[in-house]
Amino acid sequence: EWLGVSDLKGLRFADVGCGSGLFSLAARRLGARVHSFDFDPQSVGCARVLRDRYFRGDTDWMIDEGSVLDTAFIQSLGTFDVVYSWGVLHHTGAMWQAMANVTSLVAEGGKLFISIYNDVGVPSQRWTSIKRIYCKSPSPVQGIMLVTAGGYFLGKRILRRAFNFENPLVLPDFAARKRTRGMSVFHDLKDWVGGYPYEVAKPEGVFDFYKARGFALDRLMTCGAKHACNQFVFRRLPSEARSAAD
Numbered sequence: 001e002w003l004g005v006s007d008l009k010g011l012r013f014a015d016v017g018c019g020s021g022l023f024s025l026a027a028r029r030l031g032a033r034v035h036s037f038d039f040d041p042q043s044v045g046c047a048r049v050l051r052d053r054y055f056r057g058d059t060d061w062m063i064d065e066g067s068v069l070d071t072a073f074i075q076s077l078g079t080f081d082v083v084y085s086w087g088v089l090h091h092t093g094a095m096w097q098a099m100a101n102v103t104s105l106v107a108e109g110g111k112l113f114i115s116i117y118n119d120v121g122v123p124s125q126r127w128t129s130i131k132r133i134y135c136k137s138p139s140p141v142q143g144i145m146l147v148t149a150g151g152y153f154l155g156k157r158i159l160r161r162a163f164n165f166e167n168p169l170v171l172p173d174f175a176a177r178k179r180t181r182g183m184s185v186f187h188d189l190k191d192w193v194g195g196y197p198y199e200v201a202k203p204e205g206v207f208d209f210y211k212a213r214g215f216a217l218d219r220l221m222t223c224g225a226k227h228a229c230n231q232f233v234f235r236r237l238p239s240e241a242r243s244a245a246d
Helices: 023-030 041-054 073-075 095-105 121-135 139-163 174-181 185-194 203-210 239-245
Strands: 012-016 031-040 062-067 080-085 106-117 215-221 229-236
Touching: 012 023, 012 095, 023 031, 023 041, 023 062, 023 080, 023 185, 031 041, 031 174, 073 095, 080 095, 080 203, 095 106, 106 174, 106 203, 106 215, 121 185, 139 185, 174 185, 203 215
Parallel strands: 012 031, 012 080, 031 062, 080 106
Antiparallel strands: 106 229, 215 229
């Protein structure tokens, strides 16, 4: 839907920061020739298990261990019709460099599909500090921080429901959330509180960044003033169009 196609047959698909490999698997099932890579060796191992389970011996799904911040590695991969990096670049510790590096992976006319955490000012700075403290703290302190954060989010829900004249004591459907989110509520909370490095950007900042590098915005979904991700699909303009724009 976001790429404006019904399948990915014949397309070259790069999964930047592939994690478990689940989205690479989806892309391969949709017919793409997939190249996945991740900085984390455990993620690479997990992706390889998925490939061996569902596409054993497949030469159209390559998986490497590598960093999006490694310019030489990125340039060795060639170009792709679709470059996908959802919720990854802002966790590299050098978000703008990572955002620049992925541009070399996108073929002319190709699509770049990314999501970047929204910059909401002071609250974003506060959460950055919390995440940094969590990752530097011993396990007992981390446990206290998780309980505190869980109470904070639950309290916000109770107040919101009360304000809307709903029963504030009705707990969320944790099982349903696990099915839709893909992880348990506990791991979701731990992922949020401990997700560091963590950087943010305003939507217009991301737009301007890629416009200056010869990309046009195809689709955008912002999250308003929330602590969530803004989603972008950019299209790399042909060289003659970029020259005319300059």
